Structures are given as structure tokens and as C-alpha cells.
Amino acid sequence: IDLKVHKNKSELIVGTHGNHVHLYKYIDILKTINQWEYSNTLKFINITDSVSKSEKILKNLKLNFEIEHIKWNLDSFTDDLKKIDIAIVATLFPKKIKFKNFRKGKYKSDYSFRFKSNTNQGRAFVFYQLGIPVIEDLSPESFSLNFKEDSSLFYHSDKSLIKNLNKLKDADFRDKLSKNANKKFQETFLTKNIAEDFINFLDTI
Secondary structure (H helix, E strand, C coil), X not given: CCCCCCCCCCCEEEEEEECHHHHHHHXXXXXXXXXXXXXXXXXXXXXXXXXXXXXXHHCCCCCCCEEEEEEXXXXXXXXXHCCCCEEEECXXXXXXXXXXXXXXXXXXXXXXXXXXXXXXXXXXXXXXXXCCCXXXXXXXXXXXXXXXXXXXXXXXXXXXXXXXXXXXXXXXXXXXXXXXXXXXHHHHHCHHHXXXXXXXXXXXX
């Protein structure tokens, strides 16, 4: 698969994909993006199983930018995903619960995160394979590839999300980050590499 070529452009495309139910996790994210100083120069794309249900979930949001819902289609899925310049993959359920006293958390700044027991990084993997940089939340599975700052970005607050968006405005940085992530993904999950590692392991027995 050819990797996306990143270029500096006047309109950035931020986006995601998945079942329409995932959009409930994006309501607060979209509100945060709306506060970004460049929000009026971007577009948000959501590739989904149901356009009508997706529109219903977000219908009451008043934003500075356009949202386009695209029906998932096997024939055009890769091309649709490649329209996205910056992917945001949210797996945590809103909202983070901040402890109000020491009895529930060790510190007042502690957070409690809620996620499904079968949470996985699958929705991010397609972006890694296409050369699209990803901003992920702090779900445990987001760290399954042991990514470092040179290949992946994470957010835990409104400020950290906007900070990462600012970093990814630069096309060269998007290109570098996504290529590093793709390389890490290939090393970890490419069938040929897994088979070679297995053979090498057998040689040690």
C-alpha cells in the first residue's frame, strides 16, 4: 500500500472511522477542536457504518468547521481514509472522572478512565498502514506498540489535544511521524517478519 504523501495545505482534514456509536466519544473532542485557533481552516471526516445515525448524534453541535460523514465502503475505504491528514482515535468513554477527595484517589489530580474490556488498537492500525499520523487517548491498548514521541502522539486533556494538533499542522512533521509509525507497525505485525522471528526462535531451541 502506498503511504499518504503529506503536503502543507490551507484546509487540514482531521478524521476518524468506526461504528457510529464511537461518535459519542468524539462530542467533547469536537468541542475542543472548535476552540483551536485554526478550527475554521479544517474539516472533520467520519467514515462510518451509518451516515444518518452519525448525523443524529452530532446534530446539536455548533462548530466552526464542516463535518462530512462518509458511508463505509470496501471499494473506496482506502481512498476515503487517505483524505484524512490527522487521525484522532478515541477509545475511552467520556468523561474522565476527577477525584474530589483523597479517599477516592491518592491525589486530587488523579483520574479514573473507563474503557471496554475488549478495547484494542485496531482502529488506529489502518492509519498506521496508510501513513496517516494518529493522536490517541490514554487507553492501555494505545501503547501496545511501545510507540515513542517520534512515531505517535497521545492526549489526556483539551490542552494536550490542541498541542498535538499544532505540532501536526506541519506537513514535514506529519510525514516523519507517520513513516516512523508505519515502520514500527510493519516490524511488529507484518506476517513475513513474524514468521522470520518464529523461525529464528526455533533455531535457538
